[in-house]
Amino acid sequence: MFNDAVDLWDFYGTRVGQVARRMIRRRVRELWPSTKGETVLGLGYATPFLRPFRDEAERVIAIMPSQQGVLHWPREGKGLVCLSDEAELPLQDVSVDRVLLVHALECTEQLRPMLQEIWRVLAGNGRLLVVVPNRRGIWARLDRTPFGHGHPYSPSQLSRLLKDNMFAPSLTAHALYMPPSNSPLLLRSASAVEKLGERWFNRFSGVVLIEATKQIYARPKGRAVKIRQLLPMPRRRATALNTAGGHGRMAENLQRRKQK
Structure with missing residues (x-):
């Protein structure tokens, strides 16, 4: 079940949410250092992480799922967000260069x-680029943040899911090592905690990020279906069999008459 867009907006307006946005956005930017001349799509609630691409990419758009709701973005200028069913995106085939999937x-x-x-x-x-709560992280265990809702993933689970749906995972990264606490001391030391976590505590990050490419030549998994092919019978053979069958039936009729 999706978090409501208003609740997500409120979370990213808090001090904890601002720190989380900064840590995740920094990692996203490291994975995507340049999007010049490309079309970037943010799906889910990705708007807190799209702003760095607005002045660089050719086009930046966002789609929020219908169950989540929609909020105007950006604050200034025309809106770049639309509301849509996540299984029926209002876009043409092969029209997007990058997709950022968050929440x-x-x-x-x-x-x-x-x-x-x-x-x-x-x-x-x-x-x-997929951003999901880390199954082993503390953020997924506490439901007072959006990362504590839904189904968290481990890196191996997320990688397997992408492979099963015709994507080829290429890079794995982690972010958000700071505990979801309002402590001023922890909030001020978030950058130091992030560096420490990247070096020693990769498994316990708050979120997992996996970049994947589109696998064009792929076959969905499943058993191969054997098709039984029926060949036409040669005409002479069919005639011979019919004739033999006819003689057989005549002999049976004669035998029955004799018995009577």
């Missing part, structure tokens, strides 16, 4: 249809 994968009830839609709209050389 969506762990909440959707249409997991595979959504990934299929992302595969459809993504260009052949496009990239998908």
Whole structure:
């Protein structure tokens, strides 16, 4: 079940939310240092992490799932957000170069249809970046933040899910090592905690990020179906069999008459 867009807005307005946004956005920017001339799509509630791409990419748009609700973004100028079913994106095939998926994968009830839609709209050389709560992290265990809702993933689980839906994972990263606390001391030391976590506590990050590319030549998993092929019978052989069958029936009739 999706978090409401208003609740997400409120969270990222708090001090904890601002720190979380800064830590995750820094990691996203490291994975995507340049999007010049590309079309970037944010799906889910990705608007807190899209601003760095606005002055660089050719086009930046956001789609919020219908169950989540929608809020105007950016504050200044025309809106760049639309509301849509995550399994029916209002975009043409191969029309997007990059997709940033945040607060969506762990909440959707249409997991595979959504990934299929992302595969459809993504260009052949496009990239998908998924941000999900880490199953082993403390953020996924506390429901007072959006990362404590939905289905968390370990890196291996997320990688397997992407492979099963025709994506090829290429990079794995982690972010958000600071505990979800309002302590002023922890908030001030968030950057130091982040560096420490990157070096020693990768497994216990708050979120997992995996970048994947579109696998064009792929076959969905499943058993191969054997098709039984029926060949036409040669005409002469069919005639001979029919004739033999006819003689057989005549002999049976004669035998019955004799018995009577």
